[in-house]
Amino acid sequence: MEKRVTFKGWLLPLLLITPQVVVTAVFFFWPAGQAIYQSAFIPDPFGLKSQFVGWGNFQFIFTDPYYLASFKTTAIFSLSVTIVSMGVALWLALMADRIIKGAATYRTLLIWPYAVAPAIAGVLWLFMFNPRIGVVSWYLDKIGYDWNHVLNSNEAMLLVVLASAWSRISYNFLFFLAGLQSIPKSLVEAAAMDGAGFWYRFRTIVFPLLSPTTFFLLVVNIVYAFFETFGVIHTITAGGPQQATNIMVYKVYSDGFVGQDLGSSAAQSVVLLFVVGLLTILQFRYIEKKVHY
Amino acid sequence: MTTISLKDVKKSYGNLRVIHGVSVDIHDSEFIVVVGPSGCGKSTLLRMIAGLEDISEGEVCIDGKVVNHLEPMDRNIAMVFQNYALYPHMSVFDNIAYSLKIAKTSKAEIKQRVQETAELLQLGDYLDRKPRQLSGGQRQRVAMGRAIVRRPSVFLFDEPLSNLDAKLRVQMRLEIKRLQRQLGITSVFVTHDQVEAMTLGDKLMVLNDGRVEQFGTPVELYQKPRSIFVAQFIGSPSMNIVPVSEGHRLPNGAVVDHAVPKPQHTGELSLGIRPEHIDIEPASDVRFLIEMAEQLGANTLIHGVLEGSSAPLVVSLPGLHTLESLDASIGLRFQPENCHWFDTATGDRL
Ligand SMILES: Nc1ncnc2c1ncn2[C@@H]1O[C@H](COP(=O)(O)OP(=O)(O)O)[C@@H](O)[C@H]1O
Ligand SMILES: [Mg+2]
Numbered sequence: 001m002e003k004r005v006t007f008k009g010w011l012l013p014l015l016l017i018t019p020q021v022v023v024t025a026v027f028f029f030w031p032a033g034q035a036i037y038q039s040a041f042i043p044d045p046f047g048l049k050s051q052f053v054g055w056g057n058f059q060f061i062f063t064d065p066y067y068l069a070s071f072k073t074t075a076i077f078s079l080s081v082t083i084v085s086m087g088v089a090l091w092l093a094l095m096a097d098r099i100i101k102g103a104a105t106y107r108t109l110l111i112w113p114y115a116v117a118p119a120i121a122g123v124l125w126l127f128m129f130n131p132r133i134g135v136v137s138w139y140l141d142k143i144g145y146d147w148n149h150v151l152n153s154n155e156a157m158l159l160v161v162l163a164s165a166w167s168r169i170s171y172n173f174l175f176f177l178a179g180l181q182s183i184p185k186s187l188v189e190a191a192a193m194d195g196a197g198f199w200y201r202f203r204t205i206v207f208p209l210l211s212p213t214t215f216f217l218l219v220v221n222i223v224y225a226f227f228e229t230f231g232v233i234h235t236i237t238a239g240g241p242q243q244a245t246n247i248m249v250y251k252v253y254s255d256g257f258v259g260q261d262l263g264s265s266a267a268q269s270v271v272l273l274f275v276v277g278l279l280t281i282l283q284f285r286y287i288e289k290k291v292h293y
Numbered sequence: 294m295t296t297i298s299l300k301d302v303k304k305s306y307g308n309l310r311v312i313h314g315v316s317v318d319i320h321d322s323e324f325i326v327v328v329g330p331s332g333c334g335k336s337t338l339l340r341m342i343a344g345l346e347d348i349s350e351g352e353v354c355i356d357g358k359v360v361n362h363l364e365p366m367d368r369n370i371a372m373v374f375q376n377y378a379l380y381p382h383m384s385v386f387d388n389i390a391y392s393l394k395i396a397k398t399s400k401a402e403i404k405q406r407v408q409e410t411a412e413l414l415q416l417g418d419y420l421d422r423k424p425r426q427l428s429g430g431q432r433q434r435v436a437m438g439r440a441i442v443r444r445p446s447v448f449l450f451d452e453p454l455s456n457l458d459a460k461l462r463v464q465m466r467l468e469i470k471r472l473q474r475q476l477g478i479t480s481v482f483v484t485h486d487q488v489e490a491m492t493l494g495d496k497l498m499v500l501n502d503g504r505v506e507q508f509g510t511p512v513e514l515y516q517k518p519r520s521i522f523v524a525q526f527i528g529s530p531s532m533n534i535v536p537v538s539e540g541h542r543l544p545n546g547a548v549v550d551h552a553v554p555k556p557q558h559t560g561e562l563s564l565g566i567r568p569e570h571i572d573i574e575p576a577s578d579v580r581f582l583i584e585m586a587e588q589l590g591a592n593t594l595i596h597g598v599l600e601g602s603s604a605p606l607v608v609s610l611p612g613l614h615t616l617e618s619l620d621a622s623i624g625l626r627f628q629p630e631n632c633h634w635f636d637t638a639t640g641d642r643l
Contacts, residue, residue, distance in 0.1 A: 186376060189365070193370060195396060209382060
């Protein structure tokens, strides 16, 4: 039986949903509509008049080697951020699940990074790894490694991945810990009595039972890496060096607002719109059937 | 061939002591039942044997070897949990086969042993199902199967029947007993249900507030309870405890039959008498005021008080009786050979 609130009239429900509808319309439908509309035009650099080009902008971006490279960069970046932040968070959650004393303090400390805004997190990591004055690069220099993410693309990628993953660990940690604590203790104990060691238990009991949480986090983290890491990229590398960290979201900004190529930028936004749609469908599918075993 | 011995085993959670020194020797193939009210420390004791709980003080030995610091996986003990703890994402087959896979048993042997076990427990048709597709009784059997299949040296059961309905409970009780006999594996079974304890155990350990009240065969516990606690806990309906003063006087002033031996003791005395050990004797001084009758079929339980006092008493009479078929006040005789004497202050048997 479904439990839902039913209203007699229609005025009150209408009133209740109006703010949400207005917010969605102003901040989502309107800009999305604008993006779709603009993707069919090429405005002149002064924004005085624009020329209709149909699919032209899309044809352009999908043959543009820089845009295709950005696809690959985004894939590598999102996957790395997701794996690093989820991996570290899971490991921390496993440890936190085991300790009893001081658990509350430990958890609170682990949640703090979540409160740090992406741009601030970016600056934090930027300072630590600054080739000239950063504390980490200083130590790296001591052991004979010359760190310079301003010139080296791999190092730049590594740094934005670390900074982005770091601010996400807390969030993942909370979900993993809740997931772990919802697994009945007796299951793990039964497995131990059956002769399973810690890793075998993790592999055969804990991880499978955690899979709904893991799947949920996977989608949420990919969405994060795709769209919410703008601040980190912007403060640390601004997409460079040589576009090595120019992920799709950042490219929309840099092509449109820095490069003034509004047509291509709008087309790129529409592509991203599709990606968001796909991820959202995936997530709703998941929510529909929560139990995977 | 497995023996277990506990030597002055204690358990504390911080400052809270929950097991106050338990010592017991369990022989090979014996079926021991630990029984006591909820919260007395039964599960804690069992979990210390299993290795799931640290032992604060004392020693747990299996086959004469101290196992205090062995991990559960190294003790070769199987345990059936109260909620069964079946792996929800695995089929019945995989649940039962889990321990064998860990032990690196060959595929063919796993298949054969799981099938054998499933036959034994009438689970043959359910091997492909997931636990959530099974009834309570079937889940219970899978939990049993998981324990049996590895041929452990010890079985531990933590109230495995408490989630079943009454009829299934009786059936599974017999099945567990039969299996244990057949396999001859040393077992410790925890329950709060004294009927389950009496019917299952070769020996019973009555636990009260983390202390062993008595350890012995069901008959010993029934016939010679060592304390008022055991006397009232074992046997259904439970034993009547009546305060007795100087000169064999009951609370209402009546004098108990002088054939009932009274121990030499100074201090407050209590007389224990089971409902089934009281007979009707019309001429007796001990008058009983009837308040209620419960017909159980083969016998009738009569509830009431000793006339002239408020001391409650339960009498079990063979056959069917009703309030109408009995007089309001009847004379009683306590069977002298079945009277138990206790020190009221300490609760100890005299
Ligand atoms: N992890 C724990 N921390 C603190 N106290 C506990 C813990 N586990 C059990 N206890 C206490 O120990 C006592 C015995 O518990 P338990 O062995 O589960 O009782 P039983 O199984 O006989 O019902 C209870 O008073 C319980 O509150
Ligand atoms: Mg218990």
